[in-house]
Amino acid sequence: MTNSSGAGIRVGVIGAKGRMGAEVCRAVEAADGLRLVGRFDHGDDLGDLGGADVVVEFSVPDAAPANVAHCVARGVHVVVGTTGWDDGRLETLRRQLAEAPPSSTGAPVGVLVAPNFAIGAILMMTFAAQAARFYESVEVIELHHPDKVDAPSGTAARTARLIAEAREQAGAGPVSDATTHDPEGARGARVSGIPVHSVRLRGLVAHQEVLLGNVGEMLTIRHDSFDRASFMPGVIEGVRRVADHPGLTVGLEHYLGLAAP
Numbered sequence: 531m532t533n534s535s536g537a538g539i540r541v542g543v544i545g546a547k548g549r550m551g552a553e554v555c556r557a558v559e560a561a562d563g564l565r566l567v568g569r570f571d572h573g574d575d576l577g578d579l580g581g582a583d584v585v586v587e588f589s590v591p592d593a594a595p596a597n598v599a600h601c602v603a604r605g606v607h608v609v610v611g612t613t614g615w616d617d618g619r620l621e622t623l624r625r626q627l628a629e630a631p632p633s634s635t636g637a638p639v640g641v642l643v644a645p646n647f648a649i650g651a652i653l654m655m656t657f658a659a660q661a662a663r664f665y666e667s668v669e670v671i672e673l674h675h676p677d678k679v680d681a682p683s684g685t686a687a688r689t690a691r692l693i694a695e696a697r698e699q700a701g702a703g704p705v706s707d708a709t710t711h712d713p714e715g716a717r718g719a720r721v722s723g724i725p726v727h728s729v730r731l732r733g734l735v736a737h738q739e740v741l742l743g744n745v746g747e748m749l750t751i752r753h754d755s756f757d758r759a760s761f762m763p764g765v766i767e768g769v770r771r772v773a774d775h776p777g778l779t780v781g782l783e784h785y786l787g788l789a790a791p
C-alpha cells in the first residue's frame with residue numbers, strides 16, 4: 531500500500547508510551563516505506579490521528595474499542611494488538627466497519643485484531659489446533675511478566691478457542707477431569723471448556739505451553755517471546771497489508787496463509 535500522496539504508509543501509534551507502543555514506534559521508524567506521523571497515549575486528543583493511513587493500537591483492554599472506533603469512523607485502517615476482544619466487542623466493531631467511510635485511497639477500511647504477532651506464537655496456536663482432536667486431555671499454561679493487567683492472556687484465550695473449535699469439528703468429547711472439589715480454583719479458568727492457567731513472574735516476557743495428553747504419552751507445544759522485538763515483524767507485516775484486507779480480520783495467520791480453511 532502507498533497513500534494517496536505516494537509517500538509510503540503514514541503510521542500513527544496509540545499507546546505510544548507503553549512497552550509495546552514504544553517498541554512499535556522504533557520499528558516503524560526503522561522500516562522502509564513507513565513514516566511515523568503520530569504518537570498518542572492516555573489523555574491525548576486523537577483528532578485526525580496525525581493524518582495516518584494506518585494506526586497501530588497497543589493500549590489497555592478497556593480503552594482499545596473506543597480508540598479503534600475513532601480510527602474506523604475516520605476511514606483509517608487499524609492494526610490492533612491490545613487484548614480483551616470478546617465476541618461482543620468484535621461484533622460491535624463489525625457493525626462500525628459496515629458503517630465506516632472509505633479510506634483515503636477510496637478502499638474499504640480494514641482492521642486486524644491479532645492476539646499475538648510473534649510468528650512462533652501463531653505457529654504454536656496453529657499446531658495446537660491441529661493436534662487437539664487426537665488427545666483426550668488438553669490444558670494451556672500461559673506465563674507473563676507481572677505488570678500485565680489481564681488474565682488469561684489474549685493468546686491463551688484464542689488458543690483455547692481454536693482448540694475447542696477443532697475438537698468440536700472432529701466430534702471429540704470434553705477433556706477428561708474428575709475434579710469435583712476445588713474450593714480455591716486450583717484447576718484454573720475454563721475458556722471454551724479448555725483449562726487455562728496463568729502465571730505472573732518477574733523476569734518473564736510472554737510464554738505459553740499447550741499440554742496434550744493421552745494414555746502413555748504427552749505432547750508439549752511451547753513458545754517463548756524473550757524480547758518484545760519478537761512481535762515487530764508481525765506488526766510491520768500487518769501495517770503493510772491491512773489495507774488489502776477490508777473489514778475485520780482476527781489473527782495474523784489470515785495474512786500468512788496459516789489459517790484453517
Ligand SMILES: NC(=O)C1=CN([C@@H]2O[C@H](COP(=O)(O)OP(=O)(O)OC[C@H]3O[C@@H](n4cnc5c(N)ncnc54)[C@H](O)[C@@H]3O)[C@@H](O)[C@H]2O)C=CC1
Pocket residue numbers: 544545546547548549550551570571572573588589590591593597610611612613614644645646647648680684761
Ligand atoms: N498482540 C500482541 O502480539 C501483543 C499484545 N500485547 C497487548 O498489548 C497491550 C499493551 O501491552 P503493554 O504495551 O505491555 O502495556 P503498557 O501498560 O506498557 O502500555 C499501555 C499504554 O497504553 C496507554 N493508555 C492507557 N489508556 C489509554 C488510552 N485511553 N488511550 C491511549 N493510550 C492509553 C498507557 O498510558 C500505556 O502507555 C496489552 O493488552 C497486551 O496484552 C502485548 C504484547 C504483544
Ligand SMILES: O=C(O)C1=N[C@H](C(=O)O)C[C@H](O)C1
Pocket residue numbers: 613645646674678682683684685686735736737
Ligand atoms: O501483555 C503482554 O505482554 C502480552 N500480551 C498478549 C496476550 O495477552 O496474549 C500477547 C503476548 O502474550 C504478550
